Amino acid sequence: MERTTRSLTRPIASAGRSTARYVGIDLARFLAVVGMMANHLVAVSALDPTASALNQRAGEIATTLTSGIAAALFAVLGGVSAVFASRRALQAGRPGAAIASIVLRGVILIVLGLALGALDVPIIVVLVYYGVSLILVAVFVVAPSWVVGIVAAVLWLGGGYVNALARQTLELVEEAGSPSFESLAGAPLETLRGTLLTGVYPAITWVAYLLVGILIARALLAANARGKLGRSALGLAALGALLATAATLVSNWTLANLERFGVFPPEGLDMATFVEYLGMQQFGAPNAPELWSQLVAAPHSGSPAEMLRTIGIALAVIGLLVTMCDSRGTGPGRLTDVFRAAGAAPLTIYTLHLLATALVYAPLYAGAELPGGMSWWVAGLGAFGIQLAGVLVIGAILSATGRRGPLEALTSGIVRTVTRT
Structure with missing residues (x-):
């Protein structure tokens, strides 16, 4: 493992610290990983009739x-990380090494994701999708921002339509699930197609998120060089709030006016239930290629409305945290640094989360009967609390020792060895 120098954990106060670490970005990573953990462990209780009223509400x-x-x-933070991970090579005038470093990181994520895809967990493992998307955006770390913006805009506007049309043509809802070595060997075409288009986290959507992250990172670095990081970050937060609000309003209006689009519920289903269904979590694509579906911000749908909403939220989160933590020239406090250190180890924490979840779900997949529903340490607030405590312990250890997460250190070591960056 490599030691993280003090300058890497201090907020950015001058343009000269080109390799300094943005505390706000690490805290945003912490929120992203913990948010996914909450979705996996707590959100499931909303659909469990045996869960307590407290867990159902939670x-x-x-x-x-x-x-x-x-x-x-x-995903957006993945684009930010791509810029930060490649800027040293770019500053040294080695664009090939910068691209290669991102490609290699993507390959490592794919290999790890394929291995974790064999776990018996009720979770779609994102790492293969993430790795493929990272490889696809690698060349954009050396592209002009206007090119990055155009490609992101095209994918944002057209990706949902192409995705929904492809699934309609293929007559499928979703395929690939959590890609694994077994699925890759047994159904290579479906696995590849799923990672690119028809999976829950298709590259056609995630590449757009990563490209937005590239633009955000460049905006932050440029603002810091001008000495206007706080103002620019706050502007990003305000823009994000505006985009998220606009997307939500458009989505709500669309759902309230489906009849104007000639959309009616199937026979035997009332409009209220139909609208509720359309707004529920999807499987990586909008319900249909038609315009009305592209305007509905259903979670995990990849529709333009949903992407605008989630990109807006990402901008707001990143902008606010960078404003609070990186624009005043003061380092993180002892408690804050625990969260920062945990957020700086997202791959390690995500992997441990999957392994821990697989361990507690093992009796269920083995056919064990659990009277009264799932135990409190399997799902719900109790399970989330246990794993969150583990995350904070890891953060405390990394903060106290000044070290990186094991998987982050291993990945960086491999990349440096191969690319000599």
Whole structure:
């Protein structure tokens, strides 16, 4: 493992610290990973009739706050990380090494994701989708921002339509699930198609999120160089709030006026139930290729409305945290640094979360009968509390020792060895 120098954990106060670490970005990563954990462990209680009233209510809140939002924030931060991870090579005039470093990180994520895809967990493992998307955006770390923006806009506007049309043509809702070595060997075409288009986290959507992250990172670095980081970050937060609000209003208006689009519920289903269904979590694509469906911000749908909403939320979160933590020239406090250190180890924490969840779900997949529903340590607030405590312990250890997460250190070591960056 490598030691993290003091300058890496201090907020950015001058343009000269080109390799300094943004505390606000690490805290945003912490929220993204913990948000996904809450979605996996708490949100499921909303659909469990055996769960307590408290857990059911907590599940409803967790669904509202994290469904589609945490994963999108994670993806946007992936684009931010790509810029930060490649800027040293770019400053040294080595664009090839910068691109190669991002590609190699993507390959490592794919290999790890394929291994974790074999776990018996009620979770779609994102790492293969993330790795493929990272490889696809690698070349954009050296592209002009206007090119990055155009490609992101095209994917944002057209990706949902292409995705929904493809699934309609193929007559499928979703495929690939959590890609694994077994699925790759047994159904290579479906696995590849799923990671690119027809899976829950298709590259056609995630590439757009990553490209937005690239633009955000460049905006922050440029603002810091001008000495206007706080003002620019606050502007990003305000823009994000505006975008998220606009997307939500458009989505709500569309759902309230489906008849204007010639959309009516199937026979035997009332309009209220139909609208509720359309607004529920989807499987990586809008319900249909038609315009009305593209305007509905259903979680995990990849529709333009949903992407605008989640990108807006990501902008707001990142902008606010950078404003609070990186624009005043003061380092993080002892408690804050625990969260920062945990957020700086998202791959380690996400992997441990999957392993822990697989361990507690093992009796269920083995056919064990659990009277009264799932035990409190399997799902619900209790399970989330245990795993969150584990995350904070890891953060405290990393903060106290000044070290990176094991998987982050291993990944960086491999990349440096291969690319000599």
